[in-house]
Amino acid sequence: MNIIGLMSGTSADGIDVAVVEMQGAAGAAAGLDWRLRGFSTVPFAPDLQREILHCVTSQATVDRICALNFALGDAFAQAAISGAEAAGLRIDQIDAIGSHGQTVWHIPGQATLQIGSGAVIAERTGVTTISNFRARDIAAGGQGAPLVAYVDVMLLTHPTRTRAAQNIGGIGNVTFLPKLGDSAHAFAFDTGPGNMLIDDVARRMTNGEWQCDMDGQLAAAGQVDGTLFEELMDHPFLAQAPPKTTGREMFGAHFGAEIWRTAQARHVSGRDIAATVTLLTAASIARAYAEFLPRLPDEVIVSGGGARNPTLMRMLGEQLRQYQPHVQVLTSDELGINSDAKEAIAFAMLAYETLHQRPSNLPAATGARHAVILGDISPGFTRFLPQS
Numbered sequence: 063m064n065i066i067g068l069m070s071g072t073s074a075d076g077i078d079v080a081v082v083e084m085q086g087a088a089g090a091a092a093g094l095d096w097r098l099r100g101f102s103t104v105p106f107a108p109d110l111q112r113e114i115l116h117c118v119t120s121q122a123t124v125d126r127i128c129a130l131n132f133a134l135g136d137a138f139a140q141a142a143i144s145g146a147e148a149a150g151l152r153i154d155q156i157d158a159i160g161s162h163g164q165t166v167w168h169i170p171g172q173a174t175l176q177i178g179s180g181a182v183i184a185e186r187t188g189v190t191t192i193s194n195f196r197a198r199d200i201a202a203g204g205q206g207a208p209l210v211a212y213v214d215v216m217l218l219t220h221p222t223r224t225r226a227a228q229n230i231g232g233i234g235n236v237t238f239l240p241k242l243g244d245s246a247h248a249f250a251f252d253t254g255p256g257n258m259l260i261d262d263v264a265r266r267m268t269n270g271e272w273q274c275d276m277d278g279q280l281a282a283a284g285q286v287d288g289t290l291f292e293e294l295m296d297h298p299f300l301a302q303a304p305p306k307t308t309g310r311e312m313f314g315a316h317f318g319a320e321i322w323r324t325a326q327a328r329h330v331s332g333r334d335i336a337a338t339v340t341l342l343t344a345a346s347i348a349r350a351y352a353e354f355l356p357r358l359p360d361e362v363i364v365s366g367g368g369a370r371n372p373t374l375m376r377m378l379g380e381q382l383r384q385y386q387p388h389v390q391v392l393t394s395d396e397l398g399i400n401s402d403a404k405e406a407i408a409f410a411m412l413a414y415e416t417l418h419q420r421p422s423n424l425p426a427a428t429g430a431r432h433a434v435i436l437g438d439i440s441p442g443f444t445r446f447l448p449q450s
Contacts, residue, residue: 064082064083064156065082065410066079066189067080067161067407067412068141068406069162070163072310076105078101078402078406080406082096082098096411098407099151100145101402114134118165122166132179132182135182142156143186158190160195160414162405162409164178171204176194184441187442189442190439190442192413192436199434202431203430204431206428208250208427210405211248211428215237215239219241222242223359223361224240224360225361228347229366229405230256251306251307251354251427254308254342257274258310263321263335263336266318267333275371275373283336284336284337285334287325287335290325305428321335344378360390361389361390362391363392375391379391416439419435420435422436
């Protein structure tokens with residue numbers, strides 16, 4: 063099967079499109095044969111991005127969210143069509159689309175809302191679309207996240223090394239992967255802010271010209287403000303035990319504005335603020351490992367946009383080695399998995415599982431009462447569920 067995975071994260075900078083060819087049983091890693099046929103990122107048009115960033119705030123109105131749901135469905139559909147073409151395929155050669163959608167609001171363990179209508183995607187492309195993955199896990203008592211943990215277990219479990227698969231998108235999340243035969247179980251949780259606060263500082267420093275701290279330049283030129291750093295590390299989420307998830311509701315623009323106001327009042331420079339929030343991401347990840355993992359990992363495998371920030375990666379290595387001196391910090395690219403594409407790949411694989419009527423949440427990661435089949439299915443014109 064050729065399946066497209068679509069992912070738009072909390073940074074809301076564009077749509078990641080992974081075209082994945084799969085066969086075999088995804089529920090057993092050894093039985094899954096897969097390859098990435100193509101990957102691309104489609105930036106949001108500026109007006110659409112502005113509307114997304116408005117609609118993920120508490121000031122959004124229901125009429126604008128309703129309209130954005132359909133506008134994003136159109137955008138995701140066009141991204142899928144262009145992604146298929148970039149991979150050398152026509153859209154009618156795609157068997158299914160798995161779309162994460164755009165998170166508008168997330169209330170851990172109670173409710174979640176990802177928009178970008180699956181019905182619109184299926185209608186515009188003619189391809190069966192699986193969307194709204196998180197809702198069923200929450201209905202089963204889970205947090206609705208992290209869902210990528212299921213794929214981490216399949217692809218990254220090692221026979222002799224304990225690993226942590228660390229995604230650093232807008233938010234950071236980790237999957238603990240014990241080596242084969244270990245008595246511990248795989249599980250996952252959100253570690254805290256990822257790139258979200260770093261991006262916020264970069265936008266403020268450059269009057270919106272930069273959407274992120276490119277190559278970690280701003281943080282590298284600054285010095286960590288110790289007082290501000292210690293205050294940020296006292297955030298109650300960081301001390302909360304798993305299962306736990308978070309998002310823009312906690313670490314979004316309102317929190318970034320509060321940090322900026324506090325730092326400016328103390329005459330902390332923009333570069334020093336950038337260095338401080340970058341260390342916050344690195345240190346919160348390392349402390350989460352020390353406090354909440356059954357044992358410290360031998361390897362940390364980083365994916366997401368944070369893997370492209372050398373200053374953050376350096377700080378992460380330094381912070382981790384305070385607890386585990388011999389830890390290796392790698393990017394998923396070094397293991398043959400495109401670090402930018404990993405989450406989009408994951409939603410293609412989750413769609414594959416849903417089409418084969420197999421559960422694909424990881425209750426130890428989300429806190430759900432039991433494993434469930436994820437997602438809402440919008441049938442396409444020609445391809446429907448397998449008969450098996």
